Amino acid sequence: MKKKIKVSTILEVVREAGDLFLQEYKLNAIPINKQQFFSALNSIDERCMAVLKAGLNDEFPETAWNTVDEFDHDGQKQALPLSKYWVCDAMDGAIQYLQHIPGWTINLALICDGELYFSVIYDPLANEMFWAEKGSGAFMNGNPIQPLAKTDPDIMLAVFEYGHQDPAIPGFNQKHGTAVTALLNQYGVVRNYGPHGLQLAYVGAGRIDVFHQLGLDTFNWLAGILIAREAGAEILNAKGESWKWGDESLLVSSPGTGRRLIEETAGNILN
Structure with missing residues (x-):
């Protein structure tokens, strides 16, 4: 511009x-x-x-x-x-x-x-x-603002979100359940808060360590993605690839945390 x-x-x-x-x-x-x-x-x-x-x-x-x-x-x-x-x-x-x-x-x-x-x-x-x-x-x-550099997952705060898929996708809720279980097994604190963009901004500010969501929710993500990215957060999809417009999942974290999550959960966090 x-x-x-x-x-x-x-x-x-x-x-x-x-x-x-x-x-x-x-x-x-x-x-x-x-x-x-x-x-x-x-x-x-x-x-x-x-x-x-x-x-x-x-x-x-x-x-x-x-x-x-x-x-x-x-x-x-x-x-x-x-x-x-x-x-x-x-x-x-x-x-x-x-x-x-x-x-x-x-x-x-x-x-x-x-x-x-x-x-x-x-x-x-x-x-x-x-x-x-x-x-x-x-x-x-x-x-x-910038993310925090925590290394101990026992003191990390992870959040999960979900969108409104219309029409409903068969088995989608079960995929969410598997992903949330993986988060619960990996991190000391797991929460669901509500406002998608604010949670992404909180990752950028070091208040949240991991944000995970399956499904397409682009418009809810956009404002927070730029803030988190410019702060220095890692912006991926749930497969561990760099997030791009149109991806049907989002994983935002402090640098390196999201990639470790994918490696250590052996695919249970994937979409």
């Missing part, structure tokens, strides 16, 4: 969107049926996107917005044929928000010529802003 982007403008707009929902956190009634549930999710998405577009379209008039649904399997397999566009997870962890529990963020990524160029993840409850620009490192509230 030839033109230098105004990072401060992007961060301010993302903060505005997150703080809008922070003001209303726990004030909504928790949905008790599907109609209320999906109506609330749509409202979150529409209101968040309205704030982001109002704040960014004037500064980035030539940058489009992703129009592919996050549950569109084929649409997540490759980048759009556009020179520049935004991918926004309007609220990663919206279910937690609706249920009045922590673990929700505003995620935004800028794609340039099919590659991740800039991303930001804002956690309003913690007042923490993670962001990264390609080739420039990763930061949290202005301070550089």
Whole structure:
């Protein structure tokens, strides 16, 4: 990207969107049926996107917005044929928000010529802003971040996630079970937290040692992948190959940890 982007403008707009929902956190009634549930999710998405577009379209008039649904399997397999566009997870962890529990963020990524160029993840409850620009490192509230260099798996924290595969893949839940069992056998602490992107940023910041997920969940990953990568984390798929757009698994860890996991679990962590 030839033109230098105004990072401060992007961060301010993302903060505005997150703080809008922070003001209303726990004030909504928790949905008790599907109609209320999906109506609330749509409202979150529409209101968040309205704030982001109002704040960014004037500064980035030539940058489009992703129009592919996050549950569109084929649409997540490759980048759009556009020179520049935004991918926004309007609220990663919206279910937690609706249920009045922590673990929700505003995620935004800028794609340039099919590659991740800039991303930001804002956690309003913690007042923490993670962001990264390609080739420039990763930061949290202005301070550089990097993974921790632990060597003892007994004191490592591993997390696992899963996506919504539609249509359902036969045997997919069993594969998840095998993978989680491998994590439990390998690490001292294993958790499932919720917001995908934030967990990837936490790997970059040394708060989490291993993130593992089977299945395709590209749009939930993108913002966190760039932050983790720029921080110095290892970005692989579950086969141990360097992750690329369209891969149907993700393994992000401190350097060397993911490859050791694959070697020591003898394939039980594979997709």
